[in-house]
Amino acid sequence: MEFLQQNWYWAALAAASGAWLMADLIRNRGDKSQLSPLEATLLINREDAIVIDIRDPGEYAQGHVPNARHIPAGELARRSGELEKWKNQPLILCCATGARSNSALQTLRQAGFDKLYNLRGGMMEWQKAGQPTSRKRK
Structure with missing residues (x-):
C-alpha cells in the first residue's frame, strides 16, 4: 500500500x-475486416487474396508485401475499375500503419466490393512480424 x-x-x-x-x-x-500479418498471409495462401498497397510511390518503392498491386490512396476511387477482375477474391488493403487503408475500405465498399480486409498495423506490423518484403513493381 x-x-x-x-x-x-x-x-x-x-x-x-x-x-x-x-x-x-x-x-x-x-470487426472481421482487420487482419494481423499472419491472418493476411493465410488469406493470401489459402484464398489467393490480392494485396493492394495504397501508400505513396516513395513508400511503396522502399518495400512492400510481395506481389502487392500499387494504387495510391488518392487514385483509388478513380482506378477501382482496375480491380474489377478480382471482385470475387479477397482484397487486402495495406498502408504504412493501417490507418489510411482502413479508411480506404469505404471507397471500395462503395464501388461494390465485399471481400475487403485491412492489414492491421500496415507495413510496420508486417515487417515487425518478420514477413517478407519486395521492391519489385507490380
Missing part, C-alpha cells in the same frame, strides 16, 4: 494504459 501511495502516478499510468488496451480490444473484436 505504501508503494502505491508513493508511486501513485505509475499506478494511474498503468490503469489508464490497461483501460485503453481493453477499449481497443472491445472496439475491434467484432
Whole structure:
C-alpha cells in the first residue's frame, strides 16, 4: 500500500494504459475486416487474396508485401475499375500503419466490393512480424 501511495502516478499510468488496451480490444473484436500479418498471409495462401498497397510511390518503392498491386490512396476511387477482375477474391488493403487503408475500405465498399480486409498495423506490423518484403513493381 505504501508503494502505491508513493508511486501513485505509475499506478494511474498503468490503469489508464490497461483501460485503453481493453477499449481497443472491445472496439475491434467484432470487426472481421482487420487482419494481423499472419491472418493476411493465410488469406493470401489459402484464398489467393490480392494485396493492394495504397501508400505513396516513395513508400511503396522502399518495400512492400510481395506481389502487392500499387494504387495510391488518392487514385483509388478513380482506378477501382482496375480491380474489377478480382471482385470475387479477397482484397487486402495495406498502408504504412493501417490507418489510411482502413479508411480506404469505404471507397471500395462503395464501388461494390465485399471481400475487403485491412492489414492491421500496415507495413510496420508486417515487417515487425518478420514477413517478407519486395521492391519489385507490380
